[in-house]
Amino acid sequence: MNDPIRWGILGASNFAQRDMAPAIHAARGNVLSALATRSPDKAAPFADLVPGLRIHDSYDALLADPQIDAVYVPLPHTMHIEWGLKALDAGKHVLVEKPVAMHADDIAPLIAARDRTGLIAAEAYMIVHHPQWHLVRELLADGVVGRLRHVEAVFTYDNSGDPANIRNRAATGGGILPDIGVYTFGSTRWATGAEPDAITHADLDWEDGCDVLARVSARFPDFTAHWVNSMRLLPEQFVLFHGEAGLIRLTAPYNAARFGEAWVEWRGRDGVTHTRSWPGVDQYVLQVEAFAAAVRGEAAFPWTLEDARGTQKVIDMAYAAAGDRPVS
Template sequence: MSNPIRFGVLGGAQFALNHMARAIHEAEGAEFTALATSSMAKAAPFQAFCPGLKVFTDYDAMLASDEIDAVYIPLPNHMHVEWSLKALAAGKHVLCEKPIAMKAAEIDALIAKRDETGLLAAEAFMIVHHPQWARVKEMLAAGEIGDLIRVDVAFSFDNPDLDNIRNKPGTGGGAMGDIGVYAIGSVRFATGQEPEAITSANITYENGVDVTSAFTARFAGFDYSAYVSMRMSPFQEVRFHGRRGVITVKTPFNAGTYGSAEVQIRAANGVTRIETFPTVRQYVVQVENFVHSARDGADYPWSLENARGTQAVIDAVFDADQG
């Protein structure tokens, strides 16, 4: 059996505790080896499910360790590029939370460092690792709903806590960075197309961050409409409307927590079939795909170039806002 990829987690973020650190611990071929945090109180719940976990009180010390092969970075958004570059320079593979950068141009330095080192560097865009999105992509490519005419995306939750980093401009907060990446990246992934133009954008700000954004775009073959919000009741759905049918992804982003992974395909004659994916754990699959790519050279489904493409669209939405 090949040696496991030994992961260090950079920071004791709640998301890492609840999702990604556990996924690393459970994924085949991965080993949750170390955590870097200055707070032993934050380290304790990680050690509870991973006995023997090594804790570093200094980020740089963990990066310098020979016991670490890869680093998962769940730090606040504005720190992603800096610490991804430091990890690559230290000879570690990098899996960094989204958005991996605050501007598309910032990703160029990561691409250059990845190419220089030959290491794997990727944004943790977990949905592309879920088989429901592979199926949607396959069905669209096969023309199962005929010519695609329109795509509609909705993603919202309610987070009024101004102490949360998502509501702080200094930490790269805002709805577009946090969940706009899903509204845009999922459609780019599924269709393989890029928007030709942002045709409208309306962004609402509170406390210096964007909290609700509604925007439209024109792709080569279809119209696109989306809204994302941190001030609305939780909801998520993606709908692909074609000439001969409609594909609806009922839990497109938080499969297993918001709801069950389910893809509905309704034909023009009203006949509907449903494909479900009840046992898939997308965070675990993401880690296993990362391991196969870093260790075995397998293709990885979401490159830095893919992440840059999504961030470029986000940049364009901000530029198009008329507010």
């Protein structure tokens, strides 16, 4: 049996504590070995999860730890490229939280460093590891909906009561499109294998330099898409793939098991409705296991930095089409 992949986490973020640290701890063939934080209070929940966890008081110290194979980077968005590059230069495989960068062109140095070092570097885009999305991709490829004509995707939540949240701060790469526009935009791209020709409509609401509500429409070669993302609306998420001969609907496409049970429904002209669900599947655990398989050379990681760059390009296009980003 292969030795487990030994992980370190840069920063004790709430998301790392709630989702990724437990996922690393639960994933087969992986162990959470170290955390970098100067705050004993923030380190405590991680140490409770993994007794004996090594706590480093700086990110550089963790990267210098010879007992770390892979590093997870959940830092503010504007720090992802910097510390992803440092992790690769330190000889560590690196899983960078989304979005990898604030602009598509900024991802090029990380791709170059990945290729130069031969290490695995990828974006933590957990939805492509969930079997519901693999089913949707197969159904579309098999022509279950006939000719696909439209995709409707909604992902919203409300963090208006948390002004200190990095998503509400322009200086830390805040904004709704970097945070969850990656999911509505990226899932459409990944499921269909298509790229948009143009953004046909982009209406963004801004607060303190951050986009907080986005309504974006795109034209693809064979279909249209409309995406709604917000951090000022009641939580909701769904995706609808609507074709001439059928449709596919996902009711918890992005936060499966957190927002609701993963559930895919599809039907055709015969009116017969088919459903499938995946109770108990943790896409974060699957993501860690897939990353470890890539490190061991057992399988390709299903979401590359090039995939991440493609989605960021669409986000860049949406901002350009909106044309009203406040000057900071």
